[in-house]
Amino acid sequence: MTGRRSQSSGLRALRPEAFGAEPRGERLARIRRSPHFEDGVFQNPGGTARTRPSGSALDFAKVFFDKDTRPLRTPHGTVPVHATTFADLARPPATGLRVTWLGHSSVLAEIDGHRVLFDPVWGERCSPFPFAGPKRLHPVPLPLAALGPVDVVVISHDHYDHLDMPTIKALAGTDTLFAVPLGVGAHLEHWGVSADRLRELDWHESTEVGGLTLTATPARHFCGRGLRNTQHTLWASWAVAGEKHRIYHSGDTGYFEGFRDIAAAHGPFDVTMIQVGAYSEFWPDIHMTPEEGLRAHLDIQGGAPHGVLLPIHWGTFNLAPHAWAEPGEWMTAAAGAAGQAVAVPVPGQSFEPAGDLPTRPWWRDVSLPLNRTWPVPEITAEASRGDLDLVGES
Numbered sequence: 001m002t003g004r005r006s007q008s009s010g011l012r013a014l015r016p017e018a019f020g021a022e023p024r025g026e027r028l029a030r031i032r033r034s035p036h037f038e039d040g041v042f043q044n045p046g047g048t049a050r051t052r053p054s055g056s057a058l059d060f061a062k063v064f065f066d067k068d069t070r071p072l073r074t075p076h077g078t079v080p081v082h083a084t085t086f087a088d089l090a091r092p093p094a095t096g097l098r099v100t101w102l103g104h105s106s107v108l109a110e111i112d113g114h115r116v117l118f119d120p121v122w123g124e125r126c127s128p129f130p131f132a133g134p135k136r137l138h139p140v141p142l143p144l145a146a147l148g149p150v151d152v153v154v155i156s157h158d159h160y161d162h163l164d165m166p167t168i169k170a171l172a173g174t175d176t177l178f179a180v181p182l183g184v185g186a187h188l189e190h191w192g193v194s195a196d197r198l199r200e201l202d203w204h205e206s207t208e209v210g211g212l213t214l215t216a217t218p219a220r221h222f223c224g225r226g227l228r229n230t231q232h233t234l235w236a237s238w239a240v241a242g243e244k245h246r247i248y249h250s251g252d253t254g255y256f257e258g259f260r261d262i263a264a265a266h267g268p269f270d271v272t273m274i275q276v277g278a279y280s281e282f283w284p285d286i287h288m289t290p291e292e293g294l295r296a297h298l299d300i301q302g303g304a305p306h307g308v309l310l311p312i313h314w315g316t317f318n319l320a321p322h323a324w325a326e327p328g329e330w331m332t333a334a335a336g337a338a339g340q341a342v343a344v345p346v347p348g349q350s351f352e353p354a355g356d357l358p359t360r361p362w363w364r365d366v367s368l369p370l371n372r373t374w375p376v377p378e379i380t381a382e383a384s385r386g387d388l389d390l391v392g393e394s
Contacts, residue, residue: 015226016128016129017165017190017191018127018128018129018160018165018225019128019225019226020158020163020165020186020187020190020191020225020226021186021187021189021190022186022232023183023185023186023232023233024186027183027185027186027200028183028232030182031182031183031232031234034182034202034234035202036202036203036234041232042223042232042233042234042235044220044221044222044256044285045218045220045256045257045258046220046256046257046258066321069321069323071368072323072324072325072326072367072368072370073318073321073322073323073324074137074318074324075137075324075325075363075366075367076366076367076368077365077366077367078138078366079137079138079315079346079347079366080138080346080347080362080365080366081138081139081141081346081347081348082141082345082346082347082348082349082350083141083142083348084100084141084142084146084348084349084350085142085146086142086146086147086148088350089108089110089146089147089148089350090148092110092113093110093352094352094355095352095353095354095355096111096112096113096242096244096245097109097110097111097112097242097244097245097247097270097271097352097353097354098110098350098351098352099247099271099273099310099343099350099351099352099353100345100348100349100350100351101310101312101345101347101348101349102120102140102141102142102347102348103121103136103138103140103141103315103316103347103348104119104121104161104312104313104314104315104316104317105118105119105121105156105161105162105249105251105252105273105275105312105313106118106119106120106121106122107119107249107273107310107312108147108150109240109247109271111212111240111242111245111247112211112212112242112243112244112245113210113211113242114151114152114209114210114211114212114242115147115148115149115150115151115152116150116151116152116153116154116212116214116240116247117147117150117152117153117154117176118153118154118156118238118249118273119154119155119156119162119163119249119251120144120153120164120167120168120171121161121162121163121164121167122140122144122164122166122167122170123164123165123166123167124136126159126160126161126164126317126319127160128160128225133160134161134317134318134319135317136316136317137315137316137317137318137324138315138316138347141347141348142348144167144170144171149174149176150171150174150176151176151177151209151210151212152176152177152178152179152199152209152212152214153171153176153177153178153179154178154179154180154214154238154240154249155178155179155180155181155184156181156219156235156236156237156238156249156250156251156252157181157184157219157221157223157233157234157235157236157251157252158184158187158223158224158225158233158235159223159224159225159252160225161317161319162251162252163184163187163225165187165191168187168188168191168193169191169192171193172188172191172192172193175197176197177197177198177199177209178193178197178198178199179199179201179207179209179214179216179238180198180199180200180201181200181201181202181216181233181234181235181236182200182201182202182216182233182234183200183223183232183233183234184200184233184234185198185200186233187225187233199214201214201215201216201236202216202234203216203217203218203234203236204216204217204218204265211242211243212240212241212242213240213241214238214239214240215238215239215240215241215265215266216234216236216237216238217236217237217238217239217248217262217265217266218236218237218256218258218261218262219235219236219237219250219251219252219253220253220254220255220256220258220285220286221235221251221252221253221254221286222235222286223235235251235252235253236251237249237250237251237253237262238251239262239265239266239267239269241266245270246266246267246268246269246270247269247270247271247272247273248262248266248267248269248271248272248273248300249272249273249312250272250273250274250275250288250293250296250312251275252275252278252286252287252313253275253286253287253288253296254284254285254286254287254288254292255288255292255295255296259295259296259299259300260299260300260303262299262300263299263300263301263302263303267300267301267302268300268301268302268306268307269300269301269306269307270307270308270353270354271307271308271309271310271343271353272297272300272301272307272308272309272310273310273312274288274293274294274296274297274309274310274311274312275287275288275293275312275313276288276289276290276293276311276312276313276314276327276330276331277311277312277313277314277315277319277320277322277327278313278314278317278319278320279292279320279322280320280321280322282321287313287320289330290311290326290327290330290331290334290374291330291334291374291375291376291377293309293311293331294309294331294334294335294338294340294377295377297309297340298338298340298377305338305339305340305341307341307353308341308342308343308353308357309331309335309340309341309342309343310342310343310345311327311328311331311342311344313327314327314328315327315328315347315363316347323367323368323370324363324367325363325364325367325368325370326370328344328361328363329361329363329370329374330374330375331344332344332361333374333376334374334375334376334377336376337376337377337378338376338377341357342357342359343357343358343359344358344359344360344361344362345358346358346362
């Protein structure tokens with residue numbers, strides 16, 4: 001037994017700090033009491049979701065190393081970044097709601113006098129190691145300190161492109177609060193965030209931060225940072241309601257029918273931040289295509305175009321075999337067909353959903369042309385009730 005304990009201690013000593021920590025004690029007991037935790041793991045809405053690539057390794061390799069499509073997966077030029085400054089963000093939004101896309105899924109939302117920072121990732125790589133893993137395709141738009149004070153940091157789940165240890169450690173030195181899904185607090189405490197600054201929620205639970213109500217809502221995804229995926233930390237989307245405005249951040253998710261329940265409980269929203277990148281036919285259950293992202297937005301808005309859709313989870317890291325510019329092109333086509341307002345800012349650019357929206361397809365300046373027709377929804381009488389038909393090629 002002594003030898004086994006020594007071996008176990010030695011392995012823990014070699015464990016990268018970025019792996020975080022497993023939930024223990026009362027946190028683990030609370031996880032086991034969750035209605036969404038069964039057979040030792042958190043369960044997805046609508047049944048089991050495939051979290052590992054489907055198909056054979058050979059099929060995936062053929063797609064990944066295809067000589068014709070591989071050049072499309074990175075920008076061919078310098079990705080433009082908007083030079084947002086501390087002074088820009090210090091001016092209150094004229095309409096009470098301003099959104100700044102900081103790349104990938106990182107978004108600063110200024111809502112009714114409060115500041116919410118979603119999935120902040122300032123690291124150079126989304127990886128536990130500084131020397132390997134997907135690297136940024138553009139620099140961060142501004143230093144973390146230039147954001148100014150943040151009331152609450154919201155984390156959707158514990159994957160490296162959403163929960164970045166260096167960024168959390170930097171924020172641990174401020175007085176911001178953290179709203180996280182159940183179990184994720186173990187990582188943050190391991191990195192120096194005190195327990196009294198954590199608001200750790202199961203799906204459908206809410207917390208108050210100032211004048212905001214933040215609710216963890218379901219998503220269809222999975223978790224894990226280490227060599228073993230224990231499924232002991234939850235993943236979530238988030239609904240945030242202020243005095244006058246409502247916003248929604250999807251985190252990572254596959255499409256599922258539960259978006260309509262989120263609409264009924266928390267919508268409609270002035271702006272939705274919807275994951276539309278890093279999708280593949282090899283993992284269709286856990287990430288959405290732009291067409292599915294538009295469907296999710298329409299579901300969340302009650303079945304018809306409403307508010308503004310901000311596409312997220314694209315442009316910053318190369319995480320899937322699709323073309324780098326494809327999410328922007330596909331979402332522009334799909335939203336146009338549906339009559340849905342969509343904002344496509346360059347990283348770092350702010351906009352107010354009730355004001356002028358950034359709509360210029362900036363990615364075309366630094367990408368090879370994509371010559372295809374995109375599947376888009378056709379709005380019909382049924383679509384107004386949340387059912388959409390598709391037109392176009394797949």
